[in-house]
Amino acid sequence: MKIPLLDLKRQYKNIRNEIEPAVISCMENGIYIGGRQVADFENAIAEYLGVRHAIGVGNGTDALVVALRAANIGSGDEVITTPFTFFASAESIAAVGAVPVFADICEDTFNIDPKSIEQKITPKTRAILPVHIFGCPAQMDEINAIAKKHNLLVIEDACQAIGAEYKGKKTGGIADMGCFSFFPTKNLGCFGDGGLITTNDDSLAMLCRAFREHGGGKNGAAARNILENKAKAVEAPADADPQYNPFKYYNYLIGYNTRLDAIQAAVLNVKLKHLDGWNQKRCENAAYYKKNIKNSKVKVPVLEGSFKHIYHQFALLTEDKEGLIHHLSGKGIAAGVFYPVPLHLQKALDYLGYKKGDLPVAEKITSQTVCLPIYPELTREELEYITEAVNEY
Numbered sequence: 001m002k003i004p005l006l007d008l009k010r011q012y013k014n015i016r017n018e019i020e021p022a023v024i025s026c027m028e029n030g031i032y033i034g035g036r037q038v039a040d041f042e043n044a045i046a047e048y049l050g051v052r053h054a055i056g057v058g059n060g061t062d063a064l065v066v067a068l069r070a071a072n073i074g075s076g077d078e079v080i081t082t083p084f085t086f087f088a089s090a091e092s093i094a095a096v097g098a099v100p101v102f103a104d105i106c107e108d109t110f111n112i113d114p115k116s117i118e119q120k121i122t123p124k125t126r127a128i129l130p131v132h133i134f135g136c137p138a139q140m141d142e143i144n145a146i147a148k149k150h151n152l153l154v155i156e157d158a159c160q161a162i163g164a165e166y167k168g169k170k171t172g173g174i175a176d177m178g179c180f181s182f183f184p185t186k187n188l189g190c191f192g193d194g195g196l197i198t199t200n201d202d203s204l205a206m207l208c209r210a211f212r213e214h215g216g217g218k219n220g221a222a223a224r225n226i227l228e229n230k231a232k233a234v235e236a237p238a239d240a241d242p243q244y245n246p247f248k249y250y251n252y253l254i255g256y257n258t259r260l261d262a263i264q265a266a267v268l269n270v271k272l273k274h275l276d277g278w279n280q281k282r283c284e285n286a287a288y289y290k291k292n293i294k295n296s297k298v299k300v301p302v303l304e305g306s307f308k309h310i311y312h313q314f315a316l317l318t319e320d321k322e323g324l325i326h327h328l329s330g331k332g333i334a335a336g337v338f339y340p341v342p343l344h345l346q347k348a349l350d351y352l353g354y355k356k357g358d359l360p361v362a363e364k365i366t367s368q369t370v371c372l373p374i375y376p377e378l379t380r381e382e383l384e385y386i387t388e389a390v391n392e393y
């Protein structure tokens, strides 16, 4: 049997009847950037996540960059994050000119450890950027409390956690801002790149809307006013005449070109309706593994608490990572190696001066995690086959 880590073609077959008309209608109506599909998606996802504002952008990395810019974080500032994540979590901090500062992680959830965060706070710290890694919510009460005490902003990297919940609240809506990615392999993925910023703060939302479109137009003017404390955020009125928009070529801030495409929004409008069902299937697959994997050389993390994990990845721990991956590969099973290098030891960040041994828990977890296929379309037969392969290792 051959089982890939993820099989997006299976998902497409199941929803093709809904996706194709939506994409075709988008191509026929001639509005490819912005328009109704994007507005509909932003409204639907804001309601799903329980937030006031949802702002579509070009990808998850840009969501982080724009969120940091909206928070006015840049040169001279420090942002505390986790080393056990995808590179973009720290890359975005460096990209706005700030310094990523790494705290260590918890052994059980692989998420940033609030106790370690406190030790890393300096007078330059401006924000905390927790990541809900693999779809498991970070300890947001503790993190928000630390932020409040030290007057810091909290930006959730929820790129792997769409639909996850922490004490009844959806991740991405628990702090000042949330960032999501619709990269095809995420639990909610589009047919290319896509991303989203969420916030309940009207001013931050206006700044994000301005930065995603060259700091221009009415949003740019309003954002400039906010930064100069001239006025509270005002909702920019829609342009009366879309053919003649004199505001568009007046720029007020240095921003980016990072928008969610209309076709991607059309795909996401269809897929959002299936998200809870898919996440539920992932949880059932995880429950099957947790119940049936029995091998003294393999540890299955418990991961229970007042949160809902959505299993973007299902990770095992083993002291012989290479051996297990090789064994599974021999059986036709593709295992995931997230993450082979903790970010504080990535070459691109060597200028920060970290060395091996600085963040022992992250380094240990990095050397031990092996991710199994967990996607919703896995069959019972495949789940049994994978479990058997792990058990006989």
Ligand SMILES: *Cc1c(COP(=O)(O)O)cnc(C)c1O
Pocket: 059, 060, 061, 062, 085, 086, 088, 089, 131, 157, 159, 160, 180, 181, 182, 183, 193, 194, 195
């Ligand atoms: C995927 C991901 C990102 C980046 O998203 P892109 O859409 O690929 O730019 C950022 N952070 C985390 C934790 C991710 O998993």
